[in-house]
């Protein structure tokens with residue numbers, strides 16, 4: 025009966041000169057399912073072995089002519105591959121025979137007298153063991169082949185971190201010599217921190233029986249090499265490590281990272297890189313209870329430069345800007361950690377740049393950086409022979425005050441930047457939640473303003489202008505108001521800038537002009553001395569190519585004499601683009617309208633310009649009048665302006681006259697006209713009609 029232990033049956037050569045022994049042996053072996061062959065002497069045994077290739081040889085030591093030892097030796101000598109198991113049958117307790125048998129290459133022995141019942145099992149066991157050894161040999165050969173084929177260095181470690189062995193890989197630069205490591209501790213071979221990490225991971229590998237890897241860097245032959253050690257448990261207390269030089273892979277990864285994270289034009293980090301830096305900073309600051317700021321910078325006139333000087337110059341400018349920013353944000357107040365430095369600055373796209381200021385102790389630090397950036401941008405850029413002047417608008421958001429996540433912080437810095445732009449460019453503004461409210465209401469106001477004209481929500485008030493010596497009303501200024509359906513009356517100081525920004529000033533201005541001209545015409549028809557109608561023109565209106573035509577049409581449609589229309593311009597409007605201004609002024613003068621300068625004294629106040637522009641009158645800003653008569657400085661300025669204007673044959677209007685004393689003083693200085701609450705508030709047309717009626721009645725009662 026076959027033994028349940030036997031994995032496979034086989035062919036056994038039984039060699040013995042005693043036929044009884046051979047018979048018994050064969051009987052026992054066939055009992056356990058083995059096939060047998062027999063040989064009656066050594067020579068026959070050898071021939072049989074060569075001819076039949078048995079799986080096992082049972083060999084009696086004492087045989088005539090060629091004994092068992094000689095046969096064993098001959099078999100072993102002829103073997104090229106796996107060794108066939110040979111069991112020698114020796115005399116009882118013949119230690120010398122046993123020793124000799126092993127020396128000749130025997131696998132096992134049985135001694136006489138043979139324990140027949142167990143012989144078959146013994147043979148089966150040896151067959152199985154030799155089978156296992158053969159398999160092990162194959163596996164070992166395969167392992168060696170694999171290890172020889174891969175370039176990695178490999179080693180074995182015990183659980184305490186001692187190298188059991190160490191086999192250097194193909195790249196001799198990468199590893200250590202075998203004798204340098206075998207028997208030594210990781211710490212004696214590698215820098216302490218790397219050894220520690222390897223040891224920790226090796227222990228984890230033993231605990232969890234999972235493959236783990238550790239990346240580390242070593243300076244080898246004056247160059248930094250990156251290595252990856254993969255650790256795998258090969259027993260309960262033993263770890264196999266495969267070490268590969270991954271420097272090339274790291275370089276490729278770095279190259280890919282650079283391509284994915286760098287702005288190709290300027291070489292600084294791009295939006296993606298910045299967002300990731302921001303994310304890391306957020307986590308760091310959250311844990312460390314720290315603050316940081318995000319600066320959002322936009323160049324004020326980049327589009328103009330691109331359009332006028334071409335994209336090539338635009339690209340060069342962006343490069344130069346990023347370089348200058350890099351220099352500007354280098355000082356230590358900006359950079360908390362060296363490796364962070366490069367990523368603190370980024371180009372989000374177009375002319376938008378961002379800067380991260382970590383470890384912010386005071387908000388002022390962020391403002392200081394913004395200030396430095398602004399100053400750096402103001403220095404002219406020399407690009408392809410062009411001297412280019414740019415300014416920057418900067419918005420700042422703060423963590424944690426303004427937001428708790430990257431997108432919000434970036435969005436708020438952007439919002440603050442727009443606010444800075446709206447506040448006159450070349451500005452830096454902090455974001456505050458009230459700013460969002462402000463912007464929201466700004467947007468709502470804009471939507472409302474677009475409807476205001478159609479819905480007849482705009483109307484004009486008129487403020488009288490008095491001839492100082494005579495006290496007569498000689499003119500009125502038209503001042504627009506907006507009756508908002510929900511908010512009530514809105515001042516022009518609030519909605520005119522918005523109208524300018526959105527371009528709505530052009531249709532609104534046109535409406536004001538037509539309405540005012542029509543009103544002036546109806547007053548002109550009322551009496552002998554017609555009053556002049558002053559209308560404010562904002563800068564945008566003045567630049568509108570259609571302005572002259574609009575003025576002409578308003579005059580023609582209403583039939584108002586051009587000399588009765590006064591257009592008030594501010595100094596800023598006139599100075600903006602001198603050449604274009606001269607042309608428009610010439611055209612307006614050609615029509616015959618009266619031109620004056622509003623808010624004089626608050627801007628450039630240049631006499632040269634006044635001469636060149638050749639306007640008929642100037643209005644002294646009310647800020648100079650309000651201090652009179654006590655403020656001696658303002659008094660001196662007012663007197664000087666009046667004298668200068670008269671020298672240029674210009675009439676002078678004083679704005680904001682609120683008291684009798686002011687009027688007396690202005691009269692004393694020779695001021696021509698005055699306007700202000702003391703003389704009349706901005707009023708509805710009916711009130712002015714009444715005033716004019718009274719005036720005409722007093723002058724000539726017969727006309728009433």
Ligand SMILES: Nc1nc2c(ncn2[C@@H]2O[C@@H]3COP(=O)(O)O[C@H]4[C@@H](O)[C@H](n5cnc6c(=O)[nH]c(N)nc65)O[C@@H]4COP(=O)(O)O[C@H]3[C@H]2O)c(=O)[nH]1
Nearest residue numbers: 503504515516517520536560561562680681682700701706
């Ligand atoms: N404190 C004080 N203020 C006085 C006194 N007398 C008059 N004012 C105010 O001073 C402003 C004078 O107008 P502005 O300098 O042309 O300044 C105007 C003008 O620049 C602009 N604006 C008004 N209407 C129009 C318009 O139809 N078109 C354009 N483009 N701008 C306009 O809005 C500005 C403000 O207009 P308002 O709010 O009507 O304010 C008016 C007027 O109400 C006084 O005695 N004391």
